[in-house]
Amino acid sequence: MSSKVTPDPRRSLTLRDVSEASGVSEMTVSRVLRNRGDVSETTRERVLEAAKQLGYVPNKIAGALASQRVNLVAVIVPSLSNLVFPEVLSGISEELEDTGLQPVFGVTNYLEDREESVLYEMLSWRPSGVIIAGLEHSDASRAMLQNAGIPIVEIMDVDGEPVDSVVGISHRRAGLEMARAIVGAGYRRIGFLGTKMPHDHRARKRMEGFEAGLAEAGIELADREFYSGGSALLKGREMTEAILKRTPDLDFIYYSNDMIGAGGLLYCLDKGIDVPGKLGLAGFNGVDLLDGLPRRLATMDACRREIGQRAAAIIAGRSDTGLIGGAHVELTPVLQLGDTIRSR
Amino acid sequence: MSSKVTPDPRRSLTLRDVSEASGVSEMTVSRVLRNRGDVSETTRERVLEAAKQLGYVPNKIAGALASQRVNLVAVIVPSLSNLVFPEVLSGISEELEDTGLQPVFGVTNYLEDREESVLYEMLSWRPSGVIIAGLEHSDASRAMLQNAGIPIVEIMDVDGEPVDSVVGISHRRAGLEMARAIVGAGYRRIGFLGTKMPHDHRARKRMEGFEAGLAEAGIELADREFYSGGSALLKGREMTEAILKRTPDLDFIYYSNDMIGAGGLLYCLDKGIDVPGKLGLAGFNGVDLLDGLPRRLATMDACRREIGQRAAAIIAGRSDTGLIGGAHVELTPVLQLGDTIRSR
């Protein structure tokens, strides 16, 4: 049995352990491990060898406290099951890959309270920046963002007043343009199917823009219906059936997302409804999924991945210079007519 | 102009600032903010008021360093676009909600190198536990996990040797049972359609189990095809077409996931192929999406959410006691025959 002094077996290794094992000062070990300053090749190798041998993993907590620098970027989104957000996150990850910055994800479930506590929690780790979905936040959240002293990028939406930078699309405009295209194609009895979520501001703005677009042509929404929870595809089917039963003379349905739109499309094909002749359909997002459907649903690309990339690039750029200052990036979603709007 | 001494305007607030603003020692402020020890109601209120007034956000970096405790749980998954993982993450978030622990997510893109660096990065923040997908890791990763001195839970899969705890299903068995069900239903010319990802070990194990199940009846896979990237639904269509063209007498196709299975199903319905009479189909995962399809694809539930919950519960339990010790939880996926396997 060894009689060595073993302080606390579960304590993890420190720079000091590596220092002792390699016979080099802690400071030099630190320099080697961070590739900083000039270190002779011999020492470097000795240190690296010792660190590897011991299985040393640096303690970023101590490092961050000492250097007052944290390589974390807080990313806050409302949901992961929406399919849209994972893509945004991918864009962020990708862009941050070689910047030395690390994204940390938080989810709010579309709840302002959750957003507040997730934000608070994340800010308490003093990240280098925050990327947060949406422009609507509680007063407390806005205050936290404002006082954080780090670059903030609000994403997805540009219809409103950002705290700092913003990258997104105008959902009002997206709804508006879809309405114009639909009216332009000659549809007149138009219904809307969407999510009930009171805090999905973007879906709300799309609907408002959509109604404004219809109003230009003197048209009002003929019917509308909202859902929450469950399989979106199935909901799309069910709601389409319900709304058509209630308002049989509809000649168009605008869905607040592609998933329910796809459900609606499948329903119509099942029932042998003439799409887009008798009934036109459109969704929103431009998700991959649509490529595999029997017919291409009309939609509008939400530029999800690019939004993530641009937002990450802003943070990465700012974190170099320490500068803060609102960048305003509005991307333009492209209308894809697909096969579910007649061409007139 | 004010002549006050303003140290660094961008430096964030410290306990000291709150201490000065409230006229109470830093120590007492700290106690109030952590709800620790006895503090008189008056002091408590004064401190809380001052903290709120200033907009103080505690510095967890310093707190963690001093207390040697970090309320973070590292969660490492291969992908977010798979639909499966967001559900696991939801399960984890939900379970951790009121434990004071916070999940932090990392994504590896099915790359061992990425896994290694993400793991290293996360361990350097000294989390309270690690939840990581899969049992296959590089030697370096295994070593890191082993030496971390914190509870580790490997999830999704139980076919192999865990480092510490494990929560998942047996993918071999899942494949095996699906094979038995298919053979039992009288199918004989069976094909497999899957992902090419060399590092998707679970898909591989399912296929191996599947082949073993067929072998019991003296059957070999009649054909197989692999894909990577792109819209899974579309790939499912294309690959189904391709494999049926190449091997027209197939009477069953087993897909490595529900998405491509759904694509295949839509293809068959389009082409008027008699499902499940002439051709049977089955997928894997039991995703929500299937509920909205014109016909219910046979599948097997992967218990995604529950896996997340159980894994999180293990970490939460361990972090109280500081104990480490392998828990072994094997969940049993349920075969759902749906409408795409004939009942014989």
Add this chain to the structure above:
DNA sequence: CTGAAAGCGCTAACAA
């Protein structure tokens, strides 16, 4: 119930 002192493990700044 409250405060003072001593670090946590690392890095900035300076000295050798």
Add this chain to the structure above:
DNA sequence: TTGTTAGCGCTTTCAG
């Protein structure tokens, strides 16, 4: 090229 010193902002511990 390397080492020394002094904290980073908080919590632990112990003393009032």
